[in-house]
Amino acid sequence: MIQNEMSRRRLLGLGVGLGAAATLTLAGCGGGSSTKGSTAAGNGGKDYTGPKVDLKLWNGFTGGDGDIFKKLVEQFNSEHQNIAVSVITYEWQDYYSKLPGAVTSGNGPDIAVMHMDQLATFAARGVITELDDVAKALELSEGDFAPTVWKGGIYHDKRYGIPLDMHPMGFYYNKAVMQKGGLDPNKPPTTKDEFTAALTELKKAGVQGFWVSPFQFTGGMTFYSLLHQWGGTLFDADVAKATFNSDPAVEACTWLVDLIKQGFSPANVGQDADYLALKSGKNAFNFNGIWQINDLKKSPSVQWGVAPLPQIGSQKATWANSHNFTIVKQRSADNNKVSGAKVFINWLSQHSLDWAKGGQIPARKEVREGAEFKALPEISALAPELEYAAFPPAAPGLGEVMTTFYNAFNEAALGKKSPKQALDDGVNKANKQLEDNRKKYGN
The missing domain is CATH 3.40.190.10 (Periplasmic binding protein-like II)
Incomplete structure (x- = not known):
């Protein structure tokens, strides 16, 4: 599939x-x-x-x-x-x-x-x-x-x-499934309490409302977002040490893993299964990239909407590149x-307005604030995230370290390790990689 x-x-x-x-x-x-x-x-x-x-x-x-x-x-x-x-x-x-x-x-x-x-x-x-x-x-x-x-x-x-441009994560919701759980299909949750309450109502209706993927796309990116929402960071200011095992990071990871333990999400979700479930009416909510907007437009039978990520932690934040x-x-x-x-x-x-139609938010402010961009309702709906998007730091060789971060979340989401143990082990490996990068790149 x-x-x-x-x-x-x-x-x-x-x-x-x-x-x-x-x-x-x-x-x-x-x-x-x-x-x-x-x-x-x-x-x-x-x-x-x-x-x-x-x-x-x-x-x-x-x-x-x-x-x-x-x-x-x-x-x-x-x-x-x-x-x-x-x-x-x-x-x-x-x-x-x-x-x-x-x-x-x-x-x-x-x-x-x-x-x-x-x-x-x-x-x-x-x-x-x-x-x-x-x-x-x-x-x-x-x-x-x-x-x-x-x-x-x-x-x-x-x-x-x-x-x-920039491409952030968005909060996709299936309106028909929300109605099945007695929720207002035009009012997606925007806070932690609203999100939890919505999942509870959906569970009563026999729906596991938010599937937690153990893979980078999109569970790892969701964790990346929530870690920043809780006030954590992946690295210190100099990108010399990994910090994604801090208390805020463990809290964010635990919150996601608990959704699985509490039955709001199935365990061992397959790659892309969270998104396919949204399209097929098996779940109500999905954190995914802005690029899915054009894919959903190809499925007229799906009643859907998109909004900025709900604020689950103490501040707004989202993964973006x-x-x-x-x-x-x-x-x-x-x-x-x-x-x-x-x-x-x-x-x-x-000419980035024309490029925006491909599913991107223009980087230029004057284009982003123009009437023509605002006339692209789904894409422009995610434009506010630009102000608080958590972009990766400018550090050479970061790709391998980020893979370690996503693998740590994978182990926690699959129940192989506790959130704290998985993140601690990941940080230990990441710090060695960062040290190797300093030698390799002379930083």
Whole structure:
């Protein structure tokens, strides 16, 4: 029952689990001092007046969002006779594993779309180039974006990514199942007490209302969100020590595991089974990524709604990630290509309203606050989460550590260990990985 589309969607936010592929040694990346195309003005992306350049762009948009992305590129090409962008698309997992070797061999792309939590790794390895001049020339600042998204593109006080969007978790609810439990289908729970009360009523009606998945997608991401809602963090401020076994973290994990013990959720939920149950009317609630909106729109028989995550802990928080544009370093730098790439990045950032229709929240504030974006009801409903989204920190090699975090939750959710033991063991392993990363990346 696991659909290919959902398998692809699981990788949409999967910068976090792919760090190992990006940590390959990139000897020679960005090496060489040969420079071509010195005729380009190099004004940070305002315009390009040099000779025609052909640019390769790598991305991982393999579903419906990919079709929208390609149409935007076609529009760009039609408006810029001296810049031709060709799109090369891979599954995200393949994308991140192929990129290091391609760059080393001189066959890498000119532009690469990258998840926020991958920027630090690729910047540390010298794969992508600095973009401070783009931000300066286009007069972009933190005020034009949500602060968390803007800061996520910075590594060692230098900008490596221009944010395009953010994709958070949303709270999906099946209205028909809510009615079965005697609940108001137009008033999803927004607090811990309301959520628990709703689950209790659903249980009386014979419905296990919220299925806790032991997998990263989506149980681990739910725990990630609730850990921050309880006031915890995954790491200390310097990302030198893991802290996801703190008292708030244990409380959040215990609360989720107790939903299973109390019968509000079945045990041993399979991958994607929580979401499939929502679609088939077997449960009422599901925490899942914004990317499921377009999937649910393909099922007109399902009566559903989406809202920001309920506040279960002491503060609002949600898991989120962001796509950023980057420019890849080349063995032989071509200033014309670099200048053309910057023009493309700026253009697509300005057209992020069209991109939002693919199931993303635009990073640019002016687009997000416009009437046209607000006319996209389901997607714009999750826009408020941008202000309190918990993005992964900018630290190289973080992917392997995040996998350890999600594995710790998996052991707790499956009942293999108590929440505290699972998180303690996970932190011990994560701290060793963080120490190895400091040696590997010189941080």
